Amino acid sequence: MRAVRIHRRGGSEGLVVEDAPRPGPATGDVVVRVHAAGLVPDELDWPGTWVDRAGRDRTPSIPAHDVAGVVAEVAYGTTGPAVGDRVFGLADWHRDGAAAEYVAVEARNLARLPDPLEFTAAAALPIAGLTAWQGLFVHGGLESGQTVVVHGGGGGTGGLAVQLARDAGAHVIATGRAHAAGVAAEMGAHAFIDLERQRFEDAVEPVDLVFDTIGGDLLARSAGAVKPGGALVSITAPPPVEPAGGRAVFFIVEPDRDQLAELAKLAASGRLRAHVGAVYPLAETREAFEAKRKGVSGKVVIEV
Ligand SMILES: NC(=O)c1ccc[n+]([C@@H]2O[C@H](COP(=O)([O-])OP(=O)(O)OC[C@H]3O[C@@H](n4cnc5c(N)ncnc54)[C@H](OP(=O)(O)O)[C@@H]3O)[C@@H](O)[C@H]2O)c1
Structure with missing residues (x-):
């Protein structure tokens, strides 16, 4: 072949x-x-x-x-x-x-x-979709009515996370460079923070979940933006700082047939777009x- x-x-x-x-x-x-x-x-x-x-x-x-x-x-x-x-x-x-x-x-x-x-x-869909799904719902415990910050909300993984979180009834704040604002809005983000113009933690009240797809200094600073009882979930590296009264999680995506089937169902019905x-x-x-x-x-x- x-x-x-x-x-x-x-x-x-x-x-x-x-x-x-x-x-x-x-x-x-x-x-x-x-x-x-x-x-x-x-x-x-x-x-x-x-x-x-x-x-x-x-x-x-x-x-x-x-x-x-x-x-x-x-x-x-x-x-x-x-x-x-x-x-x-x-x-x-x-x-x-x-x-x-x-x-x-x-x-x-x-x-x-x-x-x-x-x-x-x-x-x-598979890697980005499963990573977003597991980050938000399996490790992050996101529920309807909660607020999530998605760092890199215009990216491959972040864009799917924005859509899944929105579809699940969460309030979604995406972050990234200015050029990603349009994509994040199209994916359903309620708000966008341009990381090159503003420190995101100055622009938000503490949230239930930060899902970080960017890493580095932003990951270290993100612990302070999580409410007690909330979570900081990273896919780039283990968070160096834990949120006060909350959880810090780093994970590697795992294959899962049932979650793939859910992603396919959402995509086929037009509710999710890679x-x-x-x-x-x-x-x-x-x-x-x-x-x-x-x-x-x-x-x-x-x-x-
Ligand atoms: N743990 C896991 O299982 C797992 C699974 C999948 C991916 N990953 C990792 O997760 C990361 C993201 O993957 P991806 O496929 O979603 O990548 P991607 O499509 O490139 O998305 C990353 C997003 O973050 C933005 N970004 C990156 N650095 C930034 C910065 N300094 N300031 C503002 N925005 C920034 C990018 O914007 P620009 O386009 O402007 O750079 C892009 O929108 C990679 O490191 C990848 O290896 C891990």
Whole structure:
């Protein structure tokens, strides 16, 4: 099959398009004929790109772990997806990703893709959507009527978090650079704070939840913006300061079929829209990894 691989630790300059063995399904897997794949721009920095779960070198590696496509093969004993089903989901970080014609994924990490949803839009949903869902509801405990600050509310993850929080009946304050204000408003944010003009903590009363997708100094300062009993949830690094009387959480997104199905249902009904910033063909995966540095906002998707 045609695939994009990287043979040595390093940046996107090492990505090459070449022939690679088509994966077979291991126990619990299905093989998906990939139609679209989504990437996280800094995934080449993650250990899982280079080593398997036992820490053994697994290069050459195929990147891009969001997948949308059609089931081509199923392993004995798997439940759920059947050959010919349209599916989407999250490939294991420690195994090959979806920048290829085929990818093997654990069946439990995939959900059926409803007909109205296109593969390209679906490939922008799994990582960002599951991260937003788990950050807000599983780790953040967000409920209707509460107030949440979403740092990076115009980004791939933040934009979905803004929509999910709004849909759940929360009051949503998004933050980011000035150019993100329009996207955040489109996603349903009630208010926007331009971080380059204002310290966000001077502009808000203490809130129930801060969901941070930016990190750094902003994460350290965010503990002070959380109410007693509230939470500071980060996806970039463990918060260095805990909110007084509240919780600090850092987590790595986990695959979850039921949550994927919920995201698909919301997207199919028009209540949730992934922000696809750019779409590249497989042969231009290297450019896709560099897109963010060139000012693309939202998720970057590869069409196969
Ligand atoms: N823990 C996990 O499981 C998990 C899962 C997914 C992602 N992540 C991590 O979360 C981060 C965000 O991922 P993403 O895919 O949502 O990225 P993204 O689409 O680039 O979104 C980040 C958003 O934050 C904004 N931003 C970044 N730095 C900023 C700054 N200093 N001031 C103001 N705004 C700033 C960006 O604006 P600009 O476009 O203007 O830069 C963008 O709108 C990445 O570090 C990623 O690795 C972690």
